[in-house]
Amino acid sequence: MPIDPVLAAYSDDLYLGAVAVYVIAMFLHAFEFVGNRKPMRAKTLVATSGDEVTGSTDETPGPAERVGRTRSDKCGRMGVSVTIVGLLLHVAAIVLRGFATERWPLGNMYEFTSAICLAAVVCWLVVLRRSPSLRPVGAFVLPPVLILMFLGGTVLYANAAPVVPALQSYWLAIHVTTVTIASGLLMVAGVASILYLLVKAGKAGRLAAKLPGVDALDRLAYRVTVVGFPIYTFAVIAGAIWAESAWGRFWGWDPKETVAFVAWVVYAAYLHARATSGWRTTGAPWINVVGFATIVFNLFFINMVVAGLHSYAGLS
């Protein structure tokens, strides 16, 4: 399988471009938090129209935001548009990488870190479409994406190359794609839970004024987890099926498998906590954060520090 160096180089450029554009989007989102924190013009408009004043408290940007376009509001909207531009570049980078290597572009850590970020951004935009009032959360979704993409482009970067025989299977596409999608979703859920904990503990300070209320954050975390968790479950099962044909056993408590199991159990605990009295609002968000930490741990620590059968990191 030959590598097309020109396409590979374009792919790298697009990746850099996506990072740059996401940085801009992040700053635009951050501007949303500075300056006219209390949209005066909007407030008066609502007050004169006379209804539903109760609906727009400081914590929930309600109809007030929709009526008056403050500068902060504009920044937020631009942030979303710019994020979409970044997303397009990001998709192009991944697709070109696939063409350059003539294989599914998820063969080493650089590639799947990139794909996880893509999944997170897509998930975020879908969430936003359904609940536009969550927009300010974008300022907190982008930083972890950027951190991962930065690490991916530097420490983890691997030149475009074919993969070893063990990875030449359509299960690579099935298993790794679903793992990355699930990880991306669970990342968004984790961010929501962290924000929930910060706001609830009063640690968010003045940011809290712009953020959605704790209930909305909690709901965001739950709804995204509820989609991410079955995908993750599927990915683990697909991995087991693949392991059966590649390594001769479907489950062998390889370090990667073990931590995947741990993460799965943690998310099961999260869903249980949601249905256990006394845990729903206090314990559950913590468990969700621990769950995502476990996934990140599995991605980095296990790939880079603990050697196992899954040592396809592409680092040398």
Place this chain on the structure above:
Amino acid sequence: MSSPPTAPPKAPAPESEGRPPRQSAVRRVLALLRNTWRGLTSMRTALILLFLLALAALPGALLPQRSLNQQLVDQYFADYPTLAPILDKGGFFDIFATPWFAAVYLLLMISLIGCLVPRNLDFVRAMRSDPVATPRNLARLPHHAAATVDEEPDAVLARVRTLLGGNRFRAWQRAERDEAAGVRTVSAEKGRLREAGNLVFHLSLVGLLVGLALGKLFGYEGQVIVLSGGNQFCNSSILGYDSFRAGLRVDGTELEPFCVRVDDFSAEYLANGQPDLYRAQIGYQSAEDVEAGDTTQWKPYDLQVNHPLRLDGARVYLLGHGYAPRFTVTWPDGQQRTGQIQWRPVDMTTMLSEGATKFERPGVTDPAQRQNSQIAVTGLFAPTSSGGQVITSVYPDLRNPQVAVDVLRGDLGLDDGRGQSIFSVDQAQVDSGALARVARANLLPGQSVTLDDGTQVRFDDVTPWVSLQVSHDPGQETVLIFAILLLAGLGVSLAVKRRRFWVRVVPTGDGRSEVRLGGLARTDQAGYGEEFDRLRVAILGEDHAFQEPADPAHQPESSGTPKPGEPTGSTDRGDT
């Protein structure tokens, strides 16, 4: 798996007391049992056990495990001489086989079953009964609204019926009831499938464990190295394997007696030496062929990584490969011996290999003399040699094979009863002088080196070998089936929203009706607020929102977990 501590703590012996206390003791025991059982099957216990399970599995990833890599465990003992033995006592190097790990998951399973059986019964009961009657005071529900509409009750009810009808999957289960004074109610419920999904999911976990146990009991796994070029391996006994891991109930007498012949092995590499394809052309005879005495035909198969040979009950995998150089020793009296045995790769990227091919001089009967005339050819093999004095390998494929060998002569120490590695000579024999180096040479295929006594050692050629793994796991299908069920159950239970909706229509007497609505999401499912609002608007009209003063404790948008004291019918959760 020793017995998990499921038994409740011992109660005081009843005999030691008088009559009345004895009775109370029995009662106390019963109460204790009941409480233990309730505690064990509560949601909170399940949560704690899940945590424990996650925590218990974690060392399995952080510490080296014997089942994966004994060498890393030995290394750990060398690095941490005080800590390692302590950890070892706790089973930390075999986490997944320790009694305490088993205790956690068995407790979880017991808790699961204890939690599910009552739920199961409840579920069946609920499936057969109508949605619960409309609560007296709908305003106390998390979602509620009321308004007076310009329609007769009949018309309102007709509208509600169409609204809650629809196709089979979207329809609500409904029951209409009449109350006093012409008041009529509709109770509707949706998402009973969720409960079914949840049950399927949890029961699949039990099934999964059963499948795993089957594998642990009756499965086996063995590795064997076979030289290519027509050599055979038959799965007739454990002895045929280089290493073998037997299930608890496998004694090696009932292996599937199939045979495999390795005809050819080829590997393709990229220019940088990265492997691209491994392929072993094999022939095989299935167990039925062998049992039917049909042992002349070999069915061809292309064995590759990711493409195991699947025979009835056993699978054959291509795990690895290497090289076996062939040497011929010609003694001065003209006698010849040819030896070929696998050498092991020491560098996986260049396949530089090391090994020791050992010879006994034929026709020597005197034991003492025999022991002093043994020969070992040891050293390095490079599939693509760098050339020069000190050779190394620069590429994994057979482009320019060369060996760098030491020829040792003397007593190999094969007869002293200690096993020795097939890849090296016994260093103790060298140190004691019983085995001495008599030649050193770099040889290309066909080249030979002559020893001081005229003995010739020739490097003939090289044959690849493959390492095969044979696996048998009778629980595998069970596990797969339950994994699929588990996923389906999970998907259903997380996607289906379980909710209730009530309508009470009170005739006002002037051709109009007062309509009260109530809604309750019976599971932790955010988003009922919007759906309820849609129904409210459809029934009452847009401008009739929240006519009734809302209870300030209820946020209309909240995800609507039932509050204690709410009419929720059967208990939805394990904890009450």
